Amino acid sequence: MAFENLTEKLQNVFKNLRSKGRLTEEDVKTALKEVKMALLEADVNFRVVKQFVKSVEERAIGQDVMNGLNPGQMVIKIVNEEMIALMGSETTEIVMQPGKSITVIMMAGLQGAGKTTATAKIAGKLKTKGKKSLLVACDIYRPAAIEQLQINGRKQEVDVFSMGTDHRPPEIAAEAVKYAEKNGHNVVILDTAGRLHIDEDMMAELQEIKAEVSVHQTLLVVDAMTGQDAVNVAKEFDEKVGIDGVILSKMDGDTRGGAALSVKAVTGRPILYVSMGEKLSDMEQFYPDRMANRILGMGDVLSLIEKAQESIDLDEEKGREMAGRMKKGKFDFEDYLESMKQMRNMGGLSSILSMLPGLGIKGADLDSMIDEKQLKHMEAIVLSMTKEERRNPKLLNPRRKHRIAKGAGVDIAVVNRFIKQFEQSQKMMKQFGGGKKGRGMLGGFPGMGGGRFPF
Incomplete structure (x- = not known):
């Protein structure tokens, strides 16, 4: 994804700044040298980088920042503001002609x-x-x-x-x-x-x-x-x-x-x-x-919300019904298929997670935690069920599970493990809905690697 290396380098710089209780001018200048190198490696125009670093330094090396309660955080805030200014500050729309003019x-x-x-x-x-x-x-x-x-x-x-x-x-x-x-x-x-x-x-x-x-x-x-x-x-x-x-x-x-x-x-x-x-x-x-x-x-939660509004084609009533079932731990495999469809419409789980702040997960880390092949196997298992089985998982006896495994092209052990994980997710959803302590709506999604990423 775009900016991955730049983001990683800048986060390392910020981590060092946050770790210091007080900042000296030398600390700020050292950090900005690293920011400068990171921007140049990201192929940002040299003159732009020079002006950017100068603007940040002029604002950062001031009494209000250096003597503040959290100087490291203040420097990060200044970098953020200057970066926004660099890219134009305001969102620009295509200018349309007034009235009925073409x-x-x-x-x-x-x-x-x-x-x-x-x-x-x-x-x-x-x-x-x-x-x-x-x-x-x-x-x-x-x-x-x-x-x-x-x-x-x-x-x-x-x-x-x-x-x-x-x-x-x-x-x-x-x-x-x-x-x-x-x-x-x-x-x-x-x-x-x-x-x-x-x-x-x-x-x-x-x-x-x-x-x-x-x-x-x-x-x-x-x-x-x-x-x-x-x-x-x-x-x-x-x-x-x-x-x-x-x-x-x-x-x-x-x-x-x-x-x-x-x-x-x-x-x-x-x-x-x-x-x-x-x-x-x-x-x-x-x-x-x-x-x-x-x-x-x-992160970019606002864009994620807009993406969801554009992509998710559930009508309001259906959405409320699904949310209610999830809250009670009664969501079934039909709901699972619907969730997978909406996730794909939003660009996949990697795309969604990359917009969430504070996770600190990116690139190869995301790839290792999200096993796309395994997710496809999970979906194949659900698609191999009848509608009755999807709506009522209690019908899944050993004979039916063997049939499903054959239809999905996976081992019976994979089917058993998936169904068990699904049942655990239902229990956790119920705990979340009842206000009990648990991993919440995003806990224990079947098909994630060692990290057991959210549903």
């Missing part, structure tokens, strides 16, 4: 940055806000791009406008706007061509589109995994074409995070969204404060 958004970026996918993701986000988008295939040089946009448009249930590869992009854009006016679309999103590198033809074409139609927002998609190159690309696009905001793609990959920390400071343009996965729903609005909390290992 908003034209032009998507730009290098080939391979994930621009066409991001185009469809933006349309999906705007759809939830009541906007009717028209996706426009302006990439005439890569036939697969048109097809990809059409497929993604169908998935998002938004219209796609295409004139094939025989017309120039400015002409396609102009016709698309006319089409949108006639068909009640209030947003037109132009998916333009990318290149392997920035060249004059590419910039000229984007300028021609802007000359042909009124483009209200130009959004640049950059690959977060390219680090400083992403920032350089953003700077050059802004200088030659003019951009209004940046979308960082592939933030779920093994990126060092430098782009997220440098883009705003170098270009002056805000990050609007970050793409966290392959699915069309895997795009999050960029919140500088939440991102800073993630980087500093403080």
Whole structure:
């Protein structure tokens, strides 16, 4: 995941600061040297790092901080505030035209940055806000791009406008706007061509589109995994074409995070969204404060809650019923399947846990505690049961268990162990619901490794 190494290094620095009752100027300077190295290794722009460390040092080496009751905590607070300021302080939205006017958004970026996918993701986000988008295939040089946009448009249930590869992009854009006016679309999103590198033809074409139609927002998609190159690309696009905001793609990959920390400071343009996965729903609005909390290992509970609200398709009444059954320890294997489905919709257990503060679990540690293969075996066991067996586990006699084991392709011992763990989870849920001391709702989830992670 993005920032993993940076987070780990910063947490080590903070741990040392917290361990000291009093801080000297030398303590602060030593800590900030380590912060500086960690940021540079994360591929943050050198000038940005230099200014960041200077700002933190000026604020940290003051009488209020040095003589405070908890100086280490105060320094961490200053680092957090400066990091938020570095990324833009406030969340920025795509600016829409007032009333019934059509908003034209032009998507730009290098080939391979994930621009066409991001185009469809933006349309999906705007759809939830009541906007009717028209996706426009302006990439005439890569036939697969048109097809990809059409497929993604169908998935998002938004219209796609295409004139094939025989017309120039400015002409396609102009016709698309006319089409949108006639068909009640209030947003037109132009998916333009990318290149392997920035060249004059590419910039000229984007300028021609802007000359042909009124483009209200130009959004640049950059690959977060390219680090400083992403920032350089953003700077050059802004200088030659003019951009209004940046979308960082592939933030779920093994990126060092430098782009997220440098883009705003170098270009002056805000990050609007970050793409966290392959699915069309895997795009999050960029919140500088939440991102800073993630980087500093403080979790991101607000994003987790929003993710849950978007992903969980339980209706309110069904949700209350399930919660009631869990409280009484009466949840069954049908509830288990529903929980697994919702967990997957939220990006899996690793994704959920990575947003929780204070767990101190990340990367390889998470992987070792969460045995995805074992979780799939557990799900196969439940799917091999009849509906009656799922709803009434007491029916599971030895003969039925043997049948289930065969259906799931596992040993009978695995089935017995899973059912036993499930029964233990029920008892713990009941204890939690009754207010007794126990590991609570998150205790003893079957299918976790040695850590026996939560249900």
